[in-house]
Amino acid sequence: MTTTLRAIRAALLVPLALLLAGAAPAAHATAGHGLPGNWLRLAVTRGDAHGVLLLCDPPQGHAHAADACRQLAAAGGDIGRIPRRAGAMCPMLYAPVTASAYGAWDGRRVDYRHAFSNSCVMGAETGAVFDLSG
Incomplete structure (x- = not known):
């Protein structure tokens, strides 16, 4: 990775980390969290940890x-x-990923964490929820 790309990545990760750190306490307090409707904070951990905030009202x-x-x-x-997912065929490759989600759904707290043997298995078992690729 070039120095310029590293600098850009670092410049983008710092505000994101601050935003996510600030959102974490509010995410666990489902009453009064300040976000309308159903929402989940999603993350897939492997190497570089990253995550997104999925809002469903509207998506x-x-x-x-x-x-x-x-x-x-x-x-x-x-x-x-x-x-x-019907017909999903995943390689028997051990490249573990951990998927996690917390938030609120229909007024109930959601707290999910599961380790999968690889990202293909994760996608087959969780659908589009943890497909964080753009």
């Missing part, structure tokens, strides 16, 4: 927000109840 903040919100609505906000 935004996520590359696949509409799909993720639709899948979450069908599962009642329970990520573990999202049906496994």
